[in-house]
Amino acid sequence: MATVAVERPTEDIAVVRVDGEIDMVTAPALESQVAALLREKPRVLVIDLTDVRFFSSAGLAVLALAHRESDDTTELRVVADDQAVLRPMELTGLTEDLEIRPSLTAALEG
Numbered sequence: 001m002a003t004v005a006v007e008r009p010t011e012d013i014a015v016v017r018v019d020g021e022i023d024m025v026t027a028p029a030l031e032s033q034v035a036a037l038l039r040e041k042p043r044v045l046v047i048d049l050t051d052v053r054f055f056s057s058a059g060l061a062v063l064a065l066a067h068r069e070s071d072d073t074t075e076l077r078v079v080a081d082d083q084a085v086l087r088p089m090e091l092t093g094l095t096e097d098l099e100i101r102p103s104l105t106a107a108l109e110g
Contacts, residue, residue: 002026002052004033009108012043019051022059031062038066041073046107048079055085060092067097075099077107 002020009015014037018030030047037045047066049055063078070076077099080086089095101107 002029004029006033006037013046013108014040014042014044015046015048015104015108017048017051021054021056022049022052022062023054023056024058027056027058027062030059031065034062034066035069038069038074041071043073044075044077044108044110045070046077046079046101046104048104048107049085050079050081050104052080052082052085055088057088059085060088060094063089063094063098067094077101079104079107 002018002022005017007015007017016033016037020026022030034047066076079101080089081102
């Protein structure tokens with residue numbers, strides 16, 4: 001089970017906070033929120049995975065899609081500090097494509 005919540009710390013920054021497990025059952029909720037926010041074109045979109053305990057290939061697919069769909073108007077940042085999330089991203093090479101930050105504070109600082 002996972003919860004996905006959207007926060008707007010400023011008008012041009014959107015944060016998607018995820019808590020729980022991202023798998024094939026829960027990834028569509030994350031994908032839906034990320035896609036909706038990308039259509040709004042915030043200056044910065046942060047996907048905060050700090051509280052994710054399990055991260056499957058379905059979660060990786062959401063991040064890859066977000067990376068492809070973000071354009072010059074939206075800077076995508078991912079918050080991850082746990083090996084449960086970082087290791088799958090490292091194995092697939094996503095850490096080379098995504099801007100990974102160790103904390104939400106670091107992601108919001110730019």
